[in-house]
Amino acid sequence: MMTHVTTEPSLHIQYTDSDTAKLSVPRNADQGHNNVAGWKWSVFARSPTARKQHFVVCFSGTTPEIFLKCFAEFIIESHTNYLLSLPCSSSTMFGEHFKVRKAFVSTTTEHLLQQMKKMFLQMQQIPHRINSPIPVVYVFSGTGSAWTGMCKHLIENNHTFKAAIEDIAVSLRRYVPWSLTKRFAESYDVGDLIFDPVSIFACEVALARLWQELGVEPSAVVGQSLGEVAAAHIAGILPLDEAVKVVFHRSKILSQTEEGKMILVRNLETTKVEAMCSKYKGKLNVSLFHSPVSCSVSGDRKAVDALANEISLHQSEIKIIALDRSRAYHSHHMEVGQQQLVQELNHLKTEDPSVRMISTLSPDYTSQDIRSTKYWGQHLRQPVQYCEAIRTAVSKQNAILLEIAPRPILRAHLKDIFFDRPSVPLCLSSMSYPGTNEDLLESAAVLYEHNINIKWEALIMENTSSPE
Known part of the structure; x- marks a missing residue:
């Protein structure tokens, strides 16, 4: 069941309760932000069926000043204690969020509080810039x-x-x-x-x-x-x-x-690698240009080995990595x-x-x-x-x-x-x-901070296996 608990416009709390546990909002959270407009926070919880419980906690404010003030009060009052006690299967957030945003991915109260304190100190030292949505x-x-x-x-x-x-x-x-x-x-x-x-x-x-x-x-x-x-x-x-x-x-x-071989050459200009490959009379090709100083080389196995030896003998700082490929792609x-x-x-x-x-x-x-x-x-x-x-x-x-x-x-x-x-x-x-889904959560949190509105409910982790 989706439950919305909203105090004054100063604080916006949204969560889902489950059959096994219900979340109530502590009174001090209500009292702590009643007089400040333009501040919201929400929590998204990953399913307990996953191997490790992860939470995304999102905060937003209308201005950096309001954000910092309310964020500091939130840390002092330690609302994280009940945030991460939720064993919900579908906790998520909806509604509009303000332009000054921060999001944290965590598994424990201690880790979340540590992240929040570190970020708060950084925001005090470096003026916060409101991010515009980026392509x-x-x-x-x-x-x-x-x-x-x-x-x-x-x-x-x-x-x-x-x-x-x-x-x-x-x-x-x-x-x-x-x-x-x-x-x-x-x-x-x-x-x-x-x-x-x-x-x-x-x-x-x-x-x-x-x-x-x-x-x-x-x-x-x-x-x-x-x-x-x-x-x-x-x-x-x-x-x-x-x-x-x-x-x-x-x-x-x-x-x-036909089977072949591939290597990755790093820290050497690709133009030089191309010139070296040309000496092998059609047996080698630069197959992928990763950067101006990194490329993959494909070709006949013996020719690739010879090139690798040639580079290693004269260029000690160059990295040569044998790629796990049985075919000489491109x-x-x-x-x-x-x-x-x-x-x-x-x-x-x-x-x-x-x-x-x-x-x-x-x-x-x-x-x-x-x-x-x-x-x-x-x-x-x-x-x-x-x-x-x-x-x-x-x-x-x-x-x-x-x-x-x-x-x-x-x-x-x-x-x-x-x-x-x-x-x-x-x-x-x-x-x-x-x-x-840790990578998905971490990346989604960063995108949220860049004012891309994330539909967090799409990341709810539920067992999709068919019953036996």
Whole structure:
């Protein structure tokens, strides 16, 4: 049952009670803020069925001065004691919130109070700026972001996420004899060359739908390699059945290509890496440009090993990381597969985009280019201009980059991508190991502070498993 307890306009308290416990508002909370207008706080609780109880507590005020005054009183009166004693399954908040905002994600009273005191001291020392809503760019990652067991928790506990996975599973059954939902439930091996990319695509689409349900709509989308398929779907270019068609045939063709090797080279100008690759007479390719000083190299195994040795001998400060890939993506190994994919995607059905999609083949490509079958063939072979696409996404606007992926990837390269800026764009994650909803809560809290109105009820964690 949803209960609203509202005192004078100075204080706005909202919560849900359950059958096992009811929350009453302490009198001192009522008396403490009766004379101050323009102040609200609310609490959102995660379901007790989850492995660890998490709460989001949100505060807002009309001005920094009112916010600080009421916030200080709240800390002194220790209202946190009953805030985090709620064993609710659906505590959430509704209604309008003021422009000066702070949100905290916590599991204990002590941790919450510690966070609040730290923030209060910071606000005293640094004048608080009221944030205007900032455009959000969805960034979808590619192969290498999967891990065994991902999605299982959200499928079991969030209806929106589960429904998205089930929609994809139904579409996928046109091509495979196995069940996507069953493989997620069984924590199937993501080393499988078909399941791995399909699982990443499914995870990303489900996360994107969950963010949209939360009220966070993208101003633009960017996809890294495989991630472009999910990006094209969320942008409205590829209907779900067509996106699944692209993912399946792309994955099947890649699984049948000649084996190769890939490495990540960091702290070395990509122009120098390209020059070094050219000496290997077509056996090596720069496959992905992460930043001006970081790139992936794909090609013949012996040639990749030789390049790694060459770099390590002369450049001791350079980092060379062997990537866990059995195929040389975006290299000459993909040339036959490129032709095969174009044939398989004959009569691909596309639609006009509802959201701007920035291509990682070239940011200059239009939606008409992306809608062509030829594009998805080139997408398999050509290098990924990830750095250029990310820069383009925030070149004309101050945007928040929201990673829609099983694990954060982009954040590690941000300083190098925006080497010419005094600060880098804010980058938030959606999921990381072990795959509960902490990343979602933390990122949603940050977006709330940037005056994006979050529909917290979409994050209520409820067991979605069918009864046996």
